Amino acid sequence: MDSNVIYKTILDQREELSLMTNEDFVYRNEVNQISLNTKQAQVVIGVRRSGKSTLCHMTLRNAGVVYGYVNFDDDRMANLMVEDLNFVLEAIYRVYGNDVKHIFFDEIQNVNGWHLFINRLLRQGLHIVITGSNARLLSSELATHLTGRYNEIRLFPFSFRDYCVAKEIETDIPTTKNMALLKNTLDEYLIEGGFPEIASLPDKQGYVGSLIDAIITKDIMPRFHIRNANALKTLANHLINNVGQIINMKELVETLKIGSDKTIRNYIDFLAQAFLIVPLTKFSYKSSERLRSNKTYIVDTGMLTFRPNLLATENLGWRLENAVLLELQRRNMPLCRDVFYYRPVSRLKEVDFVIAERGNVMELIQVSYDIGTPKTLSRELSALVDASRKTGCKKLTLIACSETRKEKISDMEINVISAIEWLLAR
Numbered sequence: 001m002d003s004n005v006i007y008k009t010i011l012d013q014r015e016e017l018s019l020m021t022n023e024d025f026v027y028r029n030e031v032n033q034i035s036l037n038t039k040q041a042q043v044v045i046g047v048r049r050s051g052k053s054t055l056c057h058m059t060l061r062n063a064g065v066v067y068g069y070v071n072f073d074d075d076r077m078a079n080l081m082v083e084d085l086n087f088v089l090e091a092i093y094r095v096y097g098n099d100v101k102h103i104f105f106d107e108i109q110n111v112n113g114w115h116l117f118i119n120r121l122l123r124q125g126l127h128i129v130i131t132g133s134n135a136r137l138l139s140s141e142l143a144t145h146l147t148g149r150y151n152e153i154r155l156f157p158f159s160f161r162d163y164c165v166a167k168e169i170e171t172d173i174p175t176t177k178n179m180a181l182l183k184n185t186l187d188e189y190l191i192e193g194g195f196p197e198i199a200s201l202p203d204k205q206g207y208v209g210s211l212i213d214a215i216i217t218k219d220i221m222p223r224f225h226i227r228n229a230n231a232l233k234t235l236a237n238h239l240i241n242n243v244g245q246i247i248n249m250k251e252l253v254e255t256l257k258i259g260s261d262k263t264i265r266n267y268i269d270f271l272a273q274a275f276l277i278v279p280l281t282k283f284s285y286k287s288s289e290r291l292r293s294n295k296t297y298i299v300d301t302g303m304l305t306f307r308p309n310l311l312a313t314e315n316l317g318w319r320l321e322n323a324v325l326l327e328l329q330r331r332n333m334p335l336c337r338d339v340f341y342y343r344p345v346s347r348l349k350e351v352d353f354v355i356a357e358r359g360n361v362m363e364l365i366q367v368s369y370d371i372g373t374p375k376t377l378s379r380e381l382s383a384l385v386d387a388s389r390k391t392g393c394k395k396l397t398l399i400a401c402s403e404t405r406k407e408k409i410s411d412m413e414i415n416v417i418s419a420i421e422w423l424l425a426r
């Protein structure tokens with residue numbers, strides 16, 4: 001490829017970048033997960049349009065460092081080969097100066113063999129930041145390609161706190177008026193979801209629809225050599241319609257008419273690797289049993305809304321459950337804690353989420369949008385108490401749209417936490 005074209009492209013990209021200021025963006029907590037003084041590549045992965053590039057720029061700008069930037073998702077770079085990457089490096093030094101120590105490569109996975117180049121730069125002591133949503137930048141492949149020399153940061157769409165900041169809603173003043181505003185904002189968040197761009201778009205349905213379509217046709221199909229787009233779309237739609245439900249493989253094979261349950265398991269895995277769905281496994285002390293009975297959630301609650309034939313206000317309950325799961329992933333992944341669901345042998349009294357660290361249960365969490373009636377409250381509490389007796393875990397939490405308080409059943413104490421308070425906790 002012509003080295004002048006590369007130089008000109010990087011120069012243009014720097015100019016575009018200079019028009020952007022951090023004040024235009026919502027500050028996100030994940031900034032703290034990107035390390036600057038390290039020999040490991042910082043790899044930000046996550047669903048398309050979740051704000052990965054913006055997060056990297058924000059981090060590097062906040063740190064006040066000079067950094068080189070190349071966006072490979074540029075049509076002028078479409079034919080770039082791995083052997084052209086030396087021209088890219090030369091152009092970075094020409095544009096940003098010879099002293100540049102930090103380089104941010106956006107969507108570098110578009111170039112086959114990119115990891116050889118990145119490994120070389122890491123050996124030279126440069127600090128590298130990379131993003132990718134494309135299924136080519138799979139977690140499993142990162143491990144092979146960068147052989148331990150990377151820190152993976154998973155980014156989801158906006159959290160409820162980010163969403164409030166974006167909408168300029170005060171989160172720290174608990175006046176009655178503000179609490180009412182927050183309550184409405186929570187419902188809006190559960191319906192609209194957290195894609196940063198969505199609030200300002202008139203055609204939300206079109207936006208979400210084309211996102212799902214792009215994930216399936218541009219990320220998954222070419223990466224995993226799948227020809228049947230319809231089968232994947234039907235399955236994705238089914239999973240979206242059934243978030244938090246136990247997947248019945250036999251039934252799925254029959255109703256969706258997609259090959260065997262092995263094919264379905266593979267497809268679910270592809271959807272998860274492209275970050276569209278978040279699978280959850282049943283908690284068990286036996287690790288072999290943790291592979292069975294998957295449930296899935298969706299990467300953004302807006303995807304539950306902006307599809308044909310669904311009422312926007314439908315069932316805030318499973319939206320809240322889904323939003324809590326996403327928040328649990330945000331908080332627990334950096335701590336290397338796992339999230340499961342709990343299902344006793346009797347299959348009655350499930351608990352939505354189990355937080356575990358190296359096999360030890362740290363917390364049991366039940367989510368219920370509305371615990372207004374004594375019957376519902378008692379059902380949710382007794383599921384927690386039963387699971388507590390089985391697992392020995394004493395930290396029991398019920399997240400609900402109600403006042404924060406303590407409840408006691410037998411000798412056990414349960415923290416009932418307002419969903420707003422829990423979602424906004426730092």
Ligand SMILES: Nc1ncnc2c1ncn2[C@@H]1O[C@H](COP(=O)(O)OP(=O)(O)OP(=O)(O)O)[C@@H](O)[C@H]1O
Nearest residue numbers: 025026047048049050051052053054055133196197
């Ligand atoms: N923190 C933020 N505050 C406000 N808007 C944001 C924020 N982060 C991202 N956005 C907006 O969301 C859109 C997508 O952001 P960005 O390009 O950073 O996402 P991405 O995950 O890198 O996307 P892709 O997967 O397409 O590469 C952009 O319009 C951006 O301006």
